[in-house]
Amino acid sequence: MDVVAIAGSIFAGIAAAIHVYIWVLESVLWTRESTRRTFGVRSAEEAEALRPMAYNQGYYNLFLALGVAAGLVLLWSGLALAGIVLVLFACLSMVLAALVLISSNHRMLRAALVQGAAPLVAVVLLGAALTQLA
Template sequence: MNTALAVAGSVFVGLAALIHLYIWVLESIRWSQPSTWRTFGVTSQADADTVKPMAFNQGFYNLFLGLGVIIGLVLTWSGALEAGLALVFLAAGSMVGAALVLILSSPKLARAAAIQGAAPAVGIILLVLALTTA
């Protein structure tokens, strides 16, 4: 395995995990603050209250994906390479998949999709290259 590419890929998927943990904080902890729900395009307190249960639930999806990447990285770098990378690829791949669903279902959210999907996509590519080059 190419160690330099593995480190670079790990940094990108690690960044993706941190982004998803931050999104969890916004959606599940800070949703009631107007500055937070406005970030997600919600325009009124009544609308924010209506979608709050969905935002809370969605936030936990982001938490679980972020934790999946983090646990996978810990396993990868502590010697359980196959199990760790399987978990990283599953969690980071799910992040990329969710970003694709977002942009395909709502092209006006392309920026949000890029924030959600670019880092894990780059990380996956680098990790695949790390595994296929010496």
């Protein structure tokens, strides 16, 4: 693989790590005060009411991260086309989720950038690497 695929893989890995961290916050640490502040949840009662939704949403983030990880394993174990396609699917899903976040609440720009910047760079780089495979 070339430098573009390596750089794209690094950004995809960063995106996966961010989404695992989001999973930890939403599905494991949701009721902690620091997590509530991060997500703008005003009280423990509100956190409890939102807990099922956050738990579910956290797992969506984890599954996207696992998709990236599986794609990277395929990519670097010799199944480059399958790996890149899987990583692109997972990263595009992350980017689209970030766009949905910002479209639903413009005050969430920072969160959308955290969620969407690394996978966007990965999509651009791995898309370029994909064209070199064809």
